[in-house]
Amino acid sequence: MTTAFHALHHADRPLLLPNAWDFASAAALSAAGFAAIGTTSLGVAAANGIPDAAGLARDETVALAGRLVRLPCPVTVDIEAGFSTDPAEVGDLAVELAELGVAGVNLEDGRDDHLADPAAQEALVREVKRRAPGIFLNARTDTYWLGVEASVPATLDRARRYVDAGADGVFVPGLAREEDIAAVTAAVPVPVNVLHLPALGLDRLAELGVRRVSTGSLLFRAALGAAVGTAVAVRDGGQLPAGIPGYVEVDALSG
Template sequence: MTSAPDRTKLFHALHHHGPLALPNAWDVASALVVEAAGAKAVATTSAGVAWSLGAPDGDALDRERAIDLVARIAKAVGVPVSADIESGFGVDAEQVGDTARAVVEAGASGVNIEDGLQGGLRDVAEQQERLAAAREAAPDLYINARTDVFLRGVGEPEERLRLAVDRARAYLEAGASGIFVPGVTDLATVAELAKAIDAPLNVLAGPGAPAVHELGTAGAARISVGTALASAAYAVARTAAEELLTKGTYDSTGDGLEYGELNALFGN
């Protein structure tokens, strides 16, 4: 298996060789499935991880449990792993640094750190301190700094591009490696963001969004799908459960992975 430092170098490089498509995983099994499907890296979804561990999304999950899962995934797969650590699992910059250090020790190559708070966004200067602490604690880690300007509808619509770019530039000054702007998929806005931000741009895609190659042509370096895979998997589970309990039939499970195929993924 490739060493953790080599996987981290690879993960950085993947952001500069065409759009990096990341189907987000939420546990070891989903990470192995994603890897087997051909993903060049595995990124976790914070919501999916929290749900799988019995907590709601939104900084409610215990840091140690989150890091433990990251370590399990990093040990199980051979590709780089990026961990969505929400806002850093810390009340202050020092604790965010502790989280970043723990993520590296767990074997991950990257993290997402978001600036969203209940009711709005974290102050720019405070977010810079948190990102700088993560960078100091983990010099080689790929830090994907997320700004929720568009996702949370901050400011007037005509102001959001400027607000997102201003935050992106501030976060890069603090040590971020790349910028994640969820809530935007229209190609014109993606192109403007990519032109204005001097770092790899990550966008969040899903049903109805332009295809990966279209987003890449517009300037996105990284395209992830957030909770989409986890939500789809749980939707299948609900449909199958309801069918079993109401009709007494089992057809909804007919397209599931074969036992042997899934079990074989755990061979290493």
Template sequence: MSFRDLHHGASALVLPNAWDIPSALMFLDAGFTAIGTSSLGLAVSHGHVDGSRAVRELTQRLARQLSTLQCCVSVDIEDGFAESATVVADYVEGLGVERINIEDSTDGRLIDPVLHAVKVAAIKARTPNVYINARVDNFWLGEEPTIEAVVARARCYTDAGADGIFIPGTLDATQISALTAAVTVPVNVLATPEHTLDDLSALGVRRISTGSLPYRAALDAAVNVAKDLRDGRLATTETSYSRIQELVGLYKPYGPS
């Protein structure tokens, strides 16, 4: 089944977001047929702030590393790491991937939707087979957080060639329903404690991203292991050392990493 087809199943596609090779391998081993990358997980794990355009080369490297996996991989490229649409299109072409996520904010501020649409159009013109998931950050950043403003941006990006629309943020059922009814391509939202897979599927959502949640949960789990030992509790039993070694041993690198 193609990545595009996965957005039209009986329920929404759940897309876990990896930040390195082993996290992607663990998701694949758990049976996920599509995996995204986490810009925060990648950035923070290398000592960078997310959204600062600091991981341009690291993103390219991770895309190459995950390209050999037997699953669909979607790469988060922040805002394209540049203002120039031509430079962004060059970058996407150089990634050699078929699925990307690109956001319409830079340094924590929304950018002009027309300028973002130009980026989307440039990518689609250069690499027409790339599935573009265009992120609309109004609710995420608290800037013009209205249905009307989000839909206007979404339509601008779909008119430019976006294949999907990602609307992160904490949304209630009424907002989600209104957005899925107004947007003509698959709508992607973030996983939150407020809604289950069935809830979101019934509301018309076609893709649910975990975002940076797995990375943040992994940090919490690591700290809790150390705290348990420090506080006199038994160490927890997780995936075995040998299983991790086995998974990584089966991984086939793409050329020099």
């Protein structure tokens, strides 16, 4: 699965990676024909009553990964900031996930409202690739996401450091201006990942050099909205939304 997942970043069109939060959502997305499935740290954390990006959802993340590897497609897991500042512990996590059969991980440099020291983040990246060399390490930099050092030069400085440390891809959530996207993809020698941008379709993002597009927490948030909207419709006598899967269809996902 890891070799196939790497190859998906070098196709004619960017890899559209939907992000799931539990087995059912991942299985449904796989059944819909998506080539690979990612996880959303917000969805995994919130579904378990845990705040996102707080480093508290390690057990829940690993447990979900162990279920998702049953799917017939590659799976990449969002491990927030690694759930530790100790490179050895983050390396242990990468090995554990790789041994389960996970094809990739997302590792971010955001820490609450600030960015990690780039040298410390390099050490995490380097240890993950040393311990689990086959795993696709998507190094996320939160310069634009946090609005800290939100410029192309600062982003490129971090991206190049992480690539030099062994990252297989670079993820810049919040990067949205066409000229900024083009500048980053032109200067980074590995596949660049952005979040889904409603104003820019996959074809335009491909023209700008993007190789991977993630939905992030969008699907989880949409599912919450749909669930509440359906409950309100039942309560208030409104019309149920179209497209609700049947009981048998959902039950079959676990098979």
